[in-house]
Amino acid sequence: MVDEAGARRRLDPAHWDFFAGGAGDERTLGANVEAFGRRRIVPRVLRGTGERDLRTGLLGCELTMPVLIAPTAFHRLAHPDGEVATARAAAAAGTVLVVSMAATQPVGEIATTGALLWFQLYPQPDREFTTTVVRRAEAAGCRALVVTVDSPVFGRRERDLRNGFLDLPSGLACENMRDADGRIRDIVMDEGLSWDSIAWLRSRTHLPIVLKGVLHPADARLAVEHGVDALIVSNHGGRQLDGAIASLDALPAVVEAVGGRLPVLLDGGVRRGTDVLVALALGATAVLVGRPVIWGLTTGGADGVRSVLEGLRTELDRALALAGAARPTELGADLVAVPRG
Numbered sequence: 001m002v003d004e005a006g007a008r009r010r011l012d013p014a015h016w017d018f019f020a021g022g023a024g025d026e027r028t029l030g031a032n033v034e035a036f037g038r039r040r041i042v043p044r045v046l047r048g049t050g051e052r053d054l055r056t057g058l059l060g061c062e063l064t065m066p067v068l069i070a071p072t073a074f075h076r077l078a079h080p081d082g083e084v085a086t087a088r089a090a091a092a093a094g095t096v097l098v099v100s101m102a103a104t105q106p107v108g109e110i111a112t113t114g115a116l117l118w119f120q121l122y123p124q125p126d127r128e129f130t131t132t133v134v135r136r137a138e139a140a141g142c143r144a145l146v147v148t149v150d151s152p153v154f155g156r157r158e159r160d161l162r163n164g165f166l167d168l169p170s171g172l173a174c175e176n177m178r179d180a181d182g183r184i185r186d187i188v189m190d191e192g193l194s195w196d197s198i199a200w201l202r203s204r205t206h207l208p209i210v211l212k213g214v215l216h217p218a219d220a221r222l223a224v225e226h227g228v229d230a231l232i233v234s235n236h237g238g239r240q241l242d243g244a245i246a247s248l249d250a251l252p253a254v255v256e257a258v259g260g261r262l263p264v265l266l267d268g269g270v271r272r273g274t275d276v277l278v279a280l281a282l283g284a285t286a287v288l289v290g291r292p293v294i295w296g297l298t299t300g301g302a303d304g305v306r307s308v309l310e311g312l313r314t315e316l317d318r319a320l321a322l323a324g325a326a327r328p329t330e331l332g333a334d335l336v337a338v339p340r341g
């Protein structure tokens with residue numbers, strides 16, 4: 001379904017490593033996929049489900065399925081049409097693209113596709129500049145801010161260090177990092193990022209705030225107390241803290257801590273419709289996919305991304321039918337087992 005090998009053939013090896021790689025020994029990168037491999041579905045039968053309905057409402061957005069596009073950097077490195085192509089596919093599929101702060105096209109241009117957009121933010125130590133970026137996302141019509149909270153410093157990506165891949169090739173830039181004078185700034189990770197930063201952001205915008213990168217149930221409880229609007233259980237696709245728990249393994253405790261007070265989303269290792277089903281059954285409202293979208297973009301531009309999304313939709317629909325559910329909200333944790341041995 002996803003032509004990962006085809007993407008690898010097309011990409012410059014250093015760019016392939018940038019997209020595919022993770023931090024350190026890439027244990028967490030592998031664990032995300034393995035965690036799905038350990039689960040088995042315990043289907044229900046004779047439920048007469050008829051046609052399935054995958055529609056999902058999230059923060060005021062109506063999605064045709066519970067699968068969103070995760071924020072990933074540098075789409076023009078994968079395909080000359082860049083984030084605009086990814087957004088076209090999101091619009092055609094009826095889902096959300098979370099635009100990375102490290103996107104290589106301006107969010108206003110990406111918005112011309114008519115796609116539902118959320119904007120991912122690394123709050124910058126310069127608050128005034130952060131506000132400039134937030135206003136740009138608001139002006140483009142983004143429907144939520146996704147604050148990435150697992151990155152007080154950059155993860156150590158050893159493939160990139162070996163390849164000397166530290167900068168974008170000339171002609172490409174993080175277009176949403178322009179300051180009021182039109183100068184593009186470097187993305188700085190804020191080592192001082194704290195709950196105060198979230199409270200500050202809450203005071204600066206009316207957009208829903210989503211925290212991306214929560215793994216510990218205590219942080220999930222704090223997120224509820226701080227009035228955020230949704231959580232994404234994520235370890236950044238294994239690119240930040242190597243050795244961190246797989247997203248799927250972290251999900252049940254976070255769902256329990258939140259107790260239905262917020263939508264809980266998950267990303268990391270989702271490769272098949274059956275993976276989506278397992279995450280939903282364990283309490284996620286929706287999932288996001290990162291690398292599969294990049295492979296689709298690399299091999300086929302907007303059409304390639306579209307086919308990855310439609311593949312996931314078809315697989316999820318079939319998996320629901322085979323597990324005896326008509327819609328995502330009918331799934332429960334009783335449908336998922338971890339066999340011993």
Ligand SMILES: Cc1cc2nc3c(=O)[nH]c(=O)nc-3n(C[C@H](O)[C@H](O)[C@H](O)COP(=O)(O)O)c2cc1C
Nearest residue numbers: 019070071072073100148236237268269289290291
């Ligand atoms: C190449 C690449 C770039 C990424 N860039 C960002 C980013 O700019 N901001 C962010 O919050 N997450 C970023 N992520 C993390 C993704 O949003 C997401 O958490 C992860 O890719 C999900 O795992 P998956 O690739 O296994 O689906 C990036 C991931 C990849 C693979």
